[in-house]
Amino acid sequence: MSTGTQFYISTLCVYAGVDILAAWGLNLQFGTAGLLSFCYILFQAAGAYTAAVLSLGPQSGNGGFQHYIVGLNLPFPLPLLAAGVVGAAISIPIGLITLRRLRSDYQAIALLVVSIIATSVATNQAHLFNGAAGLALIPPPLANSLNLSAVNYQWFFAAFTFAVCGVVYVVYRRLTRAPLGRAMRAVRDNEHAAASLGKNVAGLRLLAFAIGGAMAGLSGGLLVEFIGAWAPSAWLYPETFVLLAVIIIGGTGNDLGAIVGVLLVPIAFAEATRYIPAIGRAGLVDALQWIAIGLLFLLFLWFRPQGIFPERKRKYLADGRPASLLISFRRRLGRSAADSELNREPAA
């Protein structure tokens, strides 16, 4: 494989991993807890900015052309961990304000507005994160200690991204498979009934919001440490809708669906733009992509609102243990075998 191809594929792997992580977080907020999280990209941005300003040195460095706060030059993995923490931390005040008394479409608008306000602040208060120009020259983690060639570093980062995804998935899955996940889904389906059964609706929603925010923040941290730069143009409010498309198409509430959604939407679109030459003027292909996303939304919400992989039905075995995917699959096979037994003609 040529170096160029290796660069390209490893980059795609990192983007896929980051998007999958972000999609799972949104799946928790939207699919499991039923929150129309229209400000989701803000959490990723918060994580990205956090990782950036913690791993960058003081702003006077590099010729002092960037202005930003903090600048502690912290070693790996601290900036990344902090990214996750900050993602959760900012979700809490936002959640406290918006998630309690509003009906879902008002909530959606309020969250969208928060995202827009944040973009405005980041752009105009240039002393925070260098304004519209954004931050650059963010040091890649472990670059100096590992001493890899450029290509091999790319592969290392891709592997690292998948490893992070794996670790986060274990934790995320624990939470959703536990009664906690079920309680969140109950709140999603009927919050008044859930409250009448003793569930703390606001608390559960806030928890889903915060955990999703942490996952988004983590994904942002990874992304910024890979790209090395970050600016408001990377997290305008429509980006949330790309992630929303990912899980609606892939299947809300389904983790495999999120993976498929990532492969179908952002990755496929990135690939497609490679083959479609830059036709017409600048920005045409972008506009066409957004039209495609809009149409995909409409098509899926009409023909298959549950997505390609719908939320898995939770079943239980005779002894009360939850049936895992494998067991329920074998049951289904067993059942169809039994059916064919029954349907066989009785011996004459």
Add this chain to the structure above:
Amino acid sequence: MSLLGPSIGFGLVTASILALAAVGFTIQFGVTNVLNLAYGEVMGAAGFIALLVNKAGVSIWICLVIGAMFGAASSYALNRAILVPYIRRGTRLFGMVIVTVAVGLVIENTILAIGGPTFFSYKLPHQSTFHVGSLIFTGFQVAIIGLAVVCMIVVHGVLRYTKLGIAMRATSAENSLARSCGIRTERIIDIAWLISGTMCGLAGVTLFINTATFTSATANEFLVVIVAAAVLGGVGHAYGAMLGALVLGLTTEISAAYIDPAYKNVTAFVILVIVLLVRPQGILAEIATQRELAT
């Protein structure tokens, strides 16, 4: 104090455009109960249709009418051809919000794809300026304010004094009850979308007249301010939207003059969030309901 005059002037013009837009928006919400997040893009589409006609050499005033007609037709189509089928299919509130967002994305990006990411402007005849006290207006701005006032009076007249208006208010307040009273709610909803669509179109064209240059994204950026005005006055209540438009039009312009022009819309957004938290039913909602009970 020299800033106050002009900013009040700007505020009145913005409030006028906002009033046209917000009243249209709130009527749509009132009869359908879904926040139409594609509203801004429909405004933009109307503005761009007007641009096409304008480029062909037609006077801007006729373009305004054409834009209004386009707004009416496309809003009616949006409801009948897209929103109603999805609702009938069982899409919940959740999904409907995304449906409207998706439609908006398609509209805005179609305009972007056709027109390109550049700035546009109408070909406007030279206008004289008018002085009212310390306020300065161009002819267009006076026309816009006049148009808004006329429209508000018409809307008020229709809602209060015609059978159609009463039927619209009934359908807004309690759709199933209205239907069981014999009101043909489907037709009422269609008419409501035609009326609100007209205002949407007018708002779009006047917005583009007022901002010297505009892009495919200009109208949609205005959407949150429109929603803020509608929510401030109580979503679904036309008078509330008028009040909200006045308040927001003035506060955004005045704050832009005194605080920071970059934050002009942010003021509106912050107000929106505060209203949603403190009093999501809006300022006039409670008062309006009581009045309706009394009469």
Add this chain to the structure above:
Amino acid sequence: MSAVTTVEIATKTPVLEVRDLAREFGGVHAVDGATFEVPPGRITGLIGPNGAGKSTVVGLISGMVKPSSGQIMFAGRDIAGLAPYRVARLGITRTFQLSSEFGKLTVLENLLVAAPGQRGESFVGALLGPRGWREQEQALVGEARALLRRFEMSDKEEEYAGNLSGGQKRLVEIMRGLIAKPKLLLLDEPLAGVNPRLGERILGYLEELRDEGLTMLMVEHDLVAVGRVCDPVAVMAQGKVLAQGPLEELRANAEVRNAYLIG
């Protein structure tokens, strides 16, 4: 001989006492000084013409509506104004007039989620992994399945609750209310819109539960049903409780008869 009778003789402390409860909505006095009590081990009926305020009272007791004034005494404290989930945790669960099942959860999950005190429901509990909550969950599944058998809905265990018929949803709600082992179960028009045969079944279940000692408060329009299972009965009209006692006494009460004719 059920344990309830002993309790009845020993202490007649009502499980719930509503005192002078009031709630107004923009000038309309939905509840206007309602006072009544719910004795233990019986099904107390709450009847009255439309608009009398019965559903609002249920809303006030369960915490969904905040009172303008008055007290609701339960388990030795005034619970008026508490958030619904706190009221539930104190031991009051309810069913709803309009179906309120968890549509995208299976019937079994609808019951499981209703159980209180699950270790796997807290963030820390879930984080620590299944080892901490698996046993409790298995026991719960057993309990839930027993309930399903009792209410003859075992075959619907894996069905999404949203796909059930109206009557079946009603049963799921009752089972859900029961699994929480409440001290008081509020039933908001449990027979509304239910076919007569299923209605009979439901009444039968309610009588069984009552005989086992469960205290219930039932809002209902069907006076035959009320006459069969409820004792005592409270009558409301225009936001006030007119009288409370056995149904036959109430029938003889002129004020009550007038209220039904007017209201």
